[in-house]
Amino acid sequence: MSLHPSLSWELIDTVFYRSRPCYESLNWPFDNFNLKDYMVSIGPFASIYALYPKSAVVNLQLTDVNDCITVLNGSGMEIFRINWNFTLNQIVKVGFTRDSKLIMVLKTGICRLYYNYQGDFNEYDLKLGTIKDARFSLNGDFAVQTHSNKFAYIPNIQDPSPVIFQQLETEDVEPYHITTWTFTASKGPSETAATHGEFQDSVRFFIFTTTGISILTSTSTEPILLNHAFLQSVHLVSISPNQNFTALYAANSIYILDGEFNDLLIQHENVSNVSDLRWCSNDVVVYTCNNSLNVLGPTLETLKFYTSGTPYLHAEIDGLYYLTNDGLNFFSRVPNITEETFKIGSSSPSSVLLDSIEYLDRRSPKANDLLEVIMDDLVLAVDGCIRAASEEFDVYWQKNLLRAAAFGKVNLDLYDSTEFVQTCNYLRILNIIRAPDKGIFMTYNQLQEFGIEKLIDVLLLRQLHYLCLKICDFLDLPNFKIMTDWASCKLKYSTNSSDDELLSLIVTKLEKEKIDWTSLSYVAHNEGRTTLAKNFLTYEPSTSKKVRFLLDVGDGNYDELEYALTISDEDSDADSILLILLQLHGTLTNVEFFKIINDKPSAIGVLKSYFYQFDDTMLENFMFQDDDIIGQILLENNMAKKTVLMNRSKYTQFLQSPTNNFNKVEQVQLDLRNTFANIVAGEPIIKTLEKIIVVDLKKAQNVASKLNVTSRQFAMCVLQTLAPIAAKHPELYDFANSKHGKVLKFETYFRELLKRGEKRQAGLYLKSCKDMASREKIKAYIQCGMWKEAERYGYSNTNERFENWLGI
Numbered sequence: 001m002s003l004h005p006s007l008s009w010e011l012i013d014t015v016f017y018r019s020r021p022c023y024e025s026l027n028w029p030f031d032n033f034n035l036k037d038y039m040v041s042i043g044p045f046a047s048i049y050a051l052y053p054k055s056a057v058v059n060l061q062l063t064d065v066n067d068c069i070t071v072l073n074g075s076g077m078e079i080f081r082i083n084w085n086f087t088l089n090q091i092v093k094v095g096f097t098r099d100s101k102l103i104m105v106l107k108t109g110i111c112r113l114y115y116n117y118q119g120d121f122n123e124y125d126l127k128l129g130t131i132k133d134a135r136f137s138l139n140g141d142f143a144v145q146t147h148s149n150k151f152a153y154i155p156n157i158q159d160p161s162p163v164i165f166q167q168l169e170t171e172d173v174e175p176y177h178i179t180t181w182t183f184t185a186s187k188g189p190s191e192t193a194a195t196h197g198e199f200q201d202s203v204r205f206f207i208f209t210t211t212g213i214s215i216l217t218s219t220s221t222e223p224i225l226l227n228h229a230f231l232q233s234v235h236l237v238s239i240s241p242n243q244n245f246t247a248l249y250a251a252n253s254i255y256i257l258d259g260e261f262n263d264l265l266i267q268h269e270n271v272s273n274v275s276d277l278r279w280c281s282n283d284v285v286v287y288t289c290n291n292s293l294n295v296l297g298p299t300l301e302t303l304k305f306y307t308s309g310t311p312y313l314h315a316e317i318d319g320l321y322y323l324t325n326d327g328l329n330f331f332s333r334v335p336n337i338t339e340e341t342f343k344i345g346s347s348s349p350s351s352v353l354l355d356s357i358e359y360l361d362r363r364s365p366k367a368n369d370l371l372e373v374i375m376d377d378l379v380l381a382v383d384g385c386i387r388a389a390s391e392e393f394d395v396y397w398q399k400n401l402l403r404a405a406a407f408g409k410v411n412l413d414l415y416d417s418t419e420f421v422q423t424c425n426y427l428r429i430l431n432i433i434r435a436p437d438k439g440i441f442m443t444y445n446q447l448q449e450f451g452i453e454k455l456i457d458v459l460l461l462r463q464l465h466y467l468c469l470k471i472c473d474f475l476d477l478p479n480f481k482i483m484t485d486w487a488s489c490k491l492k493y494s495t496n497s498s499d500d501e502l503l504s505l506i507v508t509k510l511e512k513e514k515i516d517w518t519s520l521s522y523v524a525h526n527e528g529r530t531t532l533a534k535n536f537l538t539y540e541p542s543t544s545k546k547v548r549f550l551l552d553v554g555d556g557n558y559d560e561l562e563y564a565l566t567i568s569d570e571d572s573d574a575d576s577i578l579l580i581l582l583q584l585h586g587t588l589t590n591v592e593f594f595k596i597i598n599d600k601p602s603a604i605g606v607l608k609s610y611f612y613q614f615d616d617t618m619l620e621n622f623m624f625q626d627d628d629i630i631g632q633i634l635l636e637n638n639m640a641k642k643t644v645l646m647n648r649s650k651y652t653q654f655l656q657s658p659t660n661n662f663n664k665v666e667q668v669q670l671d672l673r674n675t676f677a678n679i680v681a682g683e684p685i686i687k688t689l690e691k692i693i694v695v696d697l698k699k700a701q702n703v704a705s706k707l708n709v710t711s712r713q714f715a716m717c718v719l720q721t722l723a724p725i726a727a728k729h730p731e732l733y734d735f736a737n738s739k740h741g742k743v744l745k746f747e748t749y750f751r752e753l754l755k756r757g758e759k760r761q762a763g764l765y766l767k768s769c770k771d772m773a774s775r776e777k778i779k780a781y782i783q784c785g786m787w788k789e790a791e792r793y794g795y796s797n798t799n800e801r802f803e804n805w806l807g808i
Helices: 054-058 191-196 229-233 336-342 349-361 366-373 375-391 395-410 418-433 444-450 452-461 465-475 480-493 499-510 517-526 530-537 543-554 558-571 574-585 590-597 601-613 616-625 629-648 656-672 685-695 697-706 711-722 726-736 746-755 759-763 774-783 787-797 802-806
Strands: 009-012 015-023 038-042 048-053 066-073 078-085 091-096 102-106 110-114 121-125 131-136 142-146 150-154 166-169 178-185 203-209 212-217 224-226 234-239 245-250 253-258 264-268 276-280 284-288 292-296 302-306 312-316 319-323 328-333
Touching (some): 009 302, 038 091, 038 312, 038 319, 048 054, 091 131, 091 142, 102 131, 142 178, 150 203, 178 234, 203 234, 212 229, 229 234, 229 245, 234 276, 245 276, 253 284, 276 312, 276 319, 276 328, 284 312, 284 319, 336 349, 349 366, 349 375, 349 395, 366 395, 375 418, 375 444, 395 418, 418 444, 418 452, 418 465, 444 452, 452 480, 465 480, 480 499, 517 530, 517 543, 530 543, 543 558, 543 574, 558 590, 558 601, 574 590, 656 685, 685 697, 685 711, 697 711, 711 726, 711 746, 746 774
Antiparallel strands (some): 009 015, 015 328, 038 048, 048 066, 091 102, 110 121, 131 142, 142 150, 150 166, 178 203, 203 212, 212 224, 234 245, 245 253, 253 264, 312 319
């Protein structure tokens, strides 16, 4: 029988915490292994580690330092190795994306993303010069510090477009020394922002120097400087997940401050040799020193766990993993429902229901007696046992709690079993992936937050296709992604098999499955199996996908294009035919072009229907050669009509003017690029003005005048640009009261700010809103939370009592 869960609980103030082993022994693939001799990076859920020797970093002055980076699973079993020359490619930091892909940041400003565990990678140039340091967040985004003390945030390294980043410069801090730094990006980039390379105001950098702290945001042009005595020697910093608190290690003390660094809440003195400092959720601070893990509570009460060597920490949403030479452990707060269920002497409904199972196993009638006691709270008891089961790592207690829930559920007439079924399913999956050969020790809460589909992606990285199929069958999920990945792996790594053998094997297994055969064609083509790639196309039902593949890999090859046109013509896919004809039209002579479409009726129909828009002369020649008299007449008639319409239309008289205007706009934008690097020539005028308004409003007014933007258009652009930026609200208010801003009514400013939730700022404009009816203005004051102003205005401007109007 397993030990009672409460035996491992430790009390800090009035809250219980516990440290539980994930893997009590690790399968390190090294002889005489000691974790302190390695640089260690821990990935999501402590399910993957990257290790490389510290000696390889220390001995960089040697002419040639060759070693390897070893990637292991959570139980210490090797996944793959990367041979590395640490002299030629100096590593700044190793981290992981949220889906466990390895990221390497190199000193040269190059960033590598290993998208599988066979050593294949994509490389990106951050274009920031020499990198000095980097920090990774829990979500896989990261930030870097350059040797010139500039800071940049990279939200998503997997974006195939050039890496998007926001560069933030500090003031010249020399001869002062940057002691440490960190960043927060809680909300991440929005979809729109990510598209344009911009970020929300949530990205902040905290740079600690020997003179204090500088706080940088993505919208501020000057750093916010704070200076306290203890801020001048900070060596470690950790910000709580909700960003309400900050923990600092400085001058042999640990300080807990509020999120804005204004109020010192706790000071824990006489702490030395601290090697790491992290928050465990938002509850307590955990720090490591002298072969121990230490926990600091909100009233300076502490816990100490002795470890074999100094542990390495990795924080997650519901707790904190710590890795030592001997094992992997998980430290977390004991949830309230677990405390109620297992606390000695507890009389909660879930605890009583769990006790009833013990009597049920003995076939004692007392089981029914206990059930009668909690009958009024039986739903709470069942829910409590289900949630307590999800928190336990020990299978014995999982089963007992779920049996108790099932026993209670049977005695309820109406009970929604969805949560019970999901908990059983998820725990079964968790117990499988927690096995040492899988090495993914996730908690139930982490799995819920991460999602089953993303878990399958992680398992596919490790090529555990059979397990993924079993999970999909178990949860009734589609499996086409797994089948496609399995087939792709077969193509990549079955080097000794012929094309016919691979085709037979894959088709036999997958012919009845709904998979993307075109993706297999791409893989086969990349592996040099061009014949096999075309054979896979015969199983692809989508003509447009076939054509897209042939155009991508054909590189203008005549045979490939003719084959693509043939299959498009057979399926009468007009869009694909038009795409191919346009590509052929630019590469073939008229004779060759007419020959290739001669026996393809669908292609001829598309040519006659659409090609008058592109090349009416060529179309006329084709109709003449084809003896299509009616087509020639229609074409001539169509051109005659267009000529008459053009001559009659007043708009054609001014075609030269818009062209000249466009050239003028483009020239102004090119001139502005010397000052504003993010301006793109040819972009809409309003977009250009928005970028300038944020930085220099007066400059934007001059540019608007040059580009003939009306005063009203410019004022509306200023309003819509500055309204979302809190730091720019005073500037917006000054503009609204200027002659340029008064072309818009104050009501317009009020409504725009109120729409964006800026009630206090919107209220500033109400005094100047002269065109509002009295009742509308009172309502506006109330919407802004300005009750006193609403009452004062109501008494002075309405004939009836204000209370009656409000319905009081």
